[in-house]
Amino acid sequence: MNSIITLDTRGRLVIPNEFREALVLKEGDEVLISLDRKTDSLTISPIYGKPTDLVKMEFEFGDTPGCLAKIAKKIADLKIDLIITESKSSQRGKKARWDIIADLSKSNKSLNEIKQLLLQSGFIDSMSITKIARDRLHR
Numbered sequence: 001m002n003s004i005i006t007l008d009t010r011g012r013l014v015i016p017n018e019f020r021e022a023l024v025l026k027e028g029d030e031v032l033i034s035l036d037r038k039t040d041s042l043t044i045s046p047i048y049g050k051p052t053d054l055v056k057m058e059f060e061f062g063d064t065p066g067c068l069a070k071i072a073k074k075i076a077d078l079k080i081d082l083i084i085t086e087s088k089s090s091q092r093g094k095k096a097r098w099d100i101i102a103d104l105s106k107s108n109k110s111l112n113e114i115k116q117l118l119l120q121s122g123f124i125d126s127m128s129i130t131k132i133a134r135d136r137l138h139r
Helices: 017-022 067-077 113-122
Strands: 031-036 042-044 054-062 081-091 095-103 126-132
Touching: 031 081, 042 081, 054 067, 067 095, 067 113, 113 126
Parallel strands: none
Antiparallel strands: 031 042, 054 095, 054 126, 081 095
């Protein structure tokens, strides 16, 4: 589904009823809005857990067959729920990148423990984890 909508004078938009019904969204529900500066696009995603447990995870790793799947397996083992993901080769056959918005509410590990366990896996060259706070912009 696609729809063109108009912002009001205060910059607000109304999510069309068909979209709200498809996502079972009702008044008072919270959504995550993400800005992708590279593509000049916004993504709106429902939040079904506690918004305090949302993070942005950014990974750089070797662009070899199966590497992304191995990282995904480690993330699944840590009980991290992926909400939005985007992966791409930054240097084909050499380097790749994976950006994730994730819900950590089911994981029993701290942010530091998650980062250390993922880095120790040997599949990841570098990574960052940033908490996403309600009503604040994060980079």
